[in-house]
Amino acid sequence: MAAGADSGSSGRARTSVWLEGRPAPKRRGERPTGLDRLDRDRIVAATVRLLDSEGLARFSMRRLAAELGVTAMSVYWYVDTKDDLLELALDAVTGEVELEEDPGADWRDQLRELAVSYRGLLVVHPWVSPLMGEYLNVGPHALAVTGVAQRVLRRSGLAPEQLPGALALIYQFTYGFATIEGRFARRCADAGISQDDFYRQVIGTIEDRPEFDETRDIRESRTGATVEELRTCDFAFALDCVIAGIESLRAPSRRV
Amino acid sequence: MAAGADSGSSGRARTSVWLEGRPAPKRRGERPTGLDRLDRDRIVAATVRLLDSEGLARFSMRRLAAELGVTAMSVYWYVDTKDDLLELALDAVTGEVELEEDPGADWRDQLRELAVSYRGLLVVHPWVSPLMGEYLNVGPHALAVTGVAQRVLRRSGLAPEQLPGALALIYQFTYGFATIEGRFARRCADAGISQDDFYRQVIGTIEDRPEFDETRDIRESRTGATVEELRTCDFAFALDCVIAGIESLRAPSRRV
DNA sequence: ACCTGAACACCGTTCAAGT
DNA sequence: ACCTGAACACCGTTCAAGT
8 A cells, every 4th residue: 555645546636625515514404313323523533533543554435434333335425535534534633723812922932832733733643744745735724723823923023925935934844844753653653662762773773884973963962862852852943943034034114 | 545655554564675674676796688677776767757657646566567568566576565666766766856065155055955956856756745754764865865954054053952953944844845835736737727727716715705804915915926936935935034043043153 | 586377355436226 | 315235446465386
């Protein structure tokens, strides 16, 4: 199976569930015999649960149906394709990002909090990251996140035409950073070793080789910390860089 | 098929071709009857060609074998799994990143050039991005790229313990940015519309909705440019932010 | 040493049929 | 309206067999 991606495996070239006709559940209203009935929400919830526990590669429509105690094809009554279902699951967990807006707070703190929360999402659900790259990511929750980020960033004093670039910087950096982080974690889990052990192992095979001499001072400046701690440090420093950069490039007239 | 990812589809939990025993081709030396023979390099080259032309989702071992005029299973003589093959293809194209090092040049220019070249790789080969997230990316060419980036960054005057965070910032931002870019391009190509048409279409469905009022000034500041131009602008501004941030956070003693 | 064929255990999805 | 069964056209990979 490996790293399949791309869309259009089934021939049709849809762009997004959210941009097509039917973002709402098919029929609702009278269903007195509910309870054990299928349901779009139940399907999406089960999808998220399966993706969390077994990963994207092991997820299949048949596996999902089994989990729901139903035949493989029943799911297709509620969802057009596997892609659409994954897109729904993606937006569902995107709702987990914390979005309390406090217009009185420092925009730097707010931006940091947002980035940290977003990173958390990608690390807790490692399957989110490949799907974000795969789909357009224009579901309601995704739009809410970018909306908040945009408003926070605006308070920094950047000019309107500077905002998209700055937003992309913070957003894509966090995405890329947490992607690697989540993948690495899952790799280690699959291989049955701790992240720290694996890190030490890699360092071990590298230390001898002369081409890595020039980075010895970096490695030595980081001994004694766990991989987790190191990453949190790196992430924080990168955010500091971004914020410092924004502060030095924003329109001088609006300097606070 | 959709967005498969994750490793270990076949059960074994390998971490990387490069970290296992056999990075070099199996046997070489006497092969007088070559020419139409299979060969690891030929296999990887054909893989890259197929991935470029048809995308990751449509790539399969059987499809590859057909392309090579050979039976499906012949490939397995040279390569252990599909994952390994994809990892080899990934590192092969990573070699396309331009890496002329000029210790005399301004580190800012060098960093920009490196990021632009790296972005180019991801946009030209949209299948690279999901694979980078998927694998550990520790092939020789990948290591060469990070090596150069690290040396350039070092000339900025950052302290050793600041380097990993700064490297992650530039690297992951570029990765994330180009990932979205490449995906969007391929989506449009698959749907048979130009990126500009699709952009206009999205804007069209958004303009009316009141929740997008607050970003109207941003959209108005960007009319008349192509999607391509806008993205190049955003990318450049983000890089400026990063560089400005590094300059303001580097150890004062080494200020140039 | 290198390549093939048949087979296994999977996929996503269609379609006609059941209730 | 909702669910099922059988079927189609695929997968990656194993394994015994050919040359």
